[in-house]
Amino acid sequence: xxxxxxxxxxxxxxxxxxxxxxxxxxxxxxxxxxxxxxxxxxxxxxxxxxxxxxxxxxxxxxxxxxxxxxxxxxxxxxxxxxxxxxxxxxxxxxxxxxxxxxxxxxxxxxxxxxxxxxxxxxxxxxxxxxxxxxxxxxxxxxxxxxxxxxxxxxxxxxxxxxxxxxxxxxxxxxxxxxxxxxxxxxxxxxxxxxxxxxxxxxxxxxxxxxxxxxxxxxxxxx
Numbered sequence: 001x002x003x004x005x006x007x008x009x010x011x012x013x014x015x016x017x018x019x020x021x022x023x024x025x026x027x028x029x030x031x032x033x034x035x036x037x038x039x040x041x042x043x044x045x046x047x048x049x050x051x052x053x054x055x056x057x058x059x060x061x062x063x064x065x066x067x068x069x070x071x072x073x074x075x076x077x078x079x080x081x082x083x084x085x086x087x088x089x090x091x092x093x094x095x096x097x098x099x100x101x102x103x104x105x106x107x108x109x110x111x112x113x114x115x116x117x118x119x120x121x122x123x124x125x126x127x128x129x130x131x132x133x134x135x136x137x138x139x140x141x142x143x144x145x146x147x148x149x150x151x152x153x154x155x156x157x158x159x160x161x162x163x164x165x166x167x168x169x170x171x172x173x174x175x176x177x178x179x180x181x182x183x184x185x186x187x188x189x190x191x192x193x194x195x196x197x198x199x200x201x202x203x204x205x206x207x208x209x210x211x212x213x214x215x216x217x218x219x220x221x222x
Contacts, residue, residue, distance in 0.1 A: 141165020
């Protein structure tokens with residue numbers, strides 16, 4: 001079981017947390033391989049639909065058998081039961097769309113990295129008081145970089161990652177990182193439904209590599 005520090009450092013260093021779900025097990029596996037080839041070291045598989053848990057177990061199996069150098073986490077965790085199911089399946093970390101005290105307690109008891117979703121200072125304070133250091137700002141498209149800029153000084157010890165509405169353009173990514181975020185969560189703008197339907201894994205790999213490169217440039221310039 002990985003400790004929280006390793007997961008947090010991995011996400012922060014790559015500056016992006018790709019997230020995706022596909023009901024098809026084979027597509028899910030091929031996307032994982034594609035983003036691994038692009039240089040991704042941590043990914044969030046979204047807990048969406050009945051196939052998600054079984055697909056995730058397959059991803060763990062493939063990762064371990066092929067010795068892929070990537071951390072596998074799970075997003076859209078909304079209750080303790082799901083958190084336990086995925087941790088038992090081998091999840092390296094957990095992510096939620098909201099702040100769930102029960103999941104915080106469970107993750108802390110297992111020393112598992114957990115990033116709750118927050119959209120108000122009150123939620124961020126509640127998370128911080130529970131020992132959380134990494135906050136998912138959600139939904140990012142509603143809050144915007146200005147929100148992070150305005151609260152950054154109040155929470156000097158916390159790391160922020162907006163998810164939802166983060167674009168692949170240099171301008172959008174620069175705006176977020178200049179506001180003080182440590183990483184960005186990126187789903188359909190990076191791993192689109194269209195590319196998955198077309199099974200265009202080469203395009204997914206190429207775009208992921210490009211975005212990763214843009215983020216590393218931005219981080220170096222800071």
